Amino acid sequence: MKDVTKMTDEESSAYFADLDRKIDETNEKIEYCRKKRAQLEHQISTIETRIRNDAEKKRTHRLIVRGAILESLIPDSEMRSDDEIKHLLISMIGAIPDKLRESIFEKRSD
Numbered sequence: 001m002k003d004v005t006k007m008t009d010e011e012s013s014a015y016f017a018d019l020d021r022k023i024d025e026t027n028e029k030i031e032y033c034r035k036k037r038a039q040l041e042h043q044i045s046t047i048e049t050r051i052r053n054d055a056e057k058k059r060t061h062r063l064i065v066r067g068a069i070l071e072s073l074i075p076d077s078e079m080r081s082d083d084e085i086k087h088l089l090i091s092m093i094g095a096i097p098d099k100l101r102e103s104i105f106e107k108r109s110d
Contacts, residue, residue, distance in 0.1 A: 004012050070085070071077040077085060093101065 002015060004015065007015060070089070074080070074085065074088065080088075096104065
């Protein structure tokens with residue numbers, strides 16, 4: 001930093017004008033960075049929402065397809081209550097021998 005006390009009025013005036021210009025430039029850069037950060041945070045939020053929505057759509061589709069499969073295999077399923085369907089499925093799964101049931105319902109690491 002220069003010694004302002006040893007400058008002429010003209011030099012000190014130019015020096016302070018240069019400092020003011022640098023401060024203004026720095027403030028503009030700070031404002032630009034703040035706006036850019038807000039934009040990026042909004043983009044992140046939008047992408048996270050899209051990912052969540054896609055996962056929900058996939059789950060909904062899977063549930064509908066599997067429900068349709070089960071309904072097609074159970075006689076008069078549309079006339080049965082949810083509890084009756086649940087009891088029927090539990091009974092059918094319980095009737096499968098243990099070793100076979102374990103292999104059928106073995107967890108997959110997909």
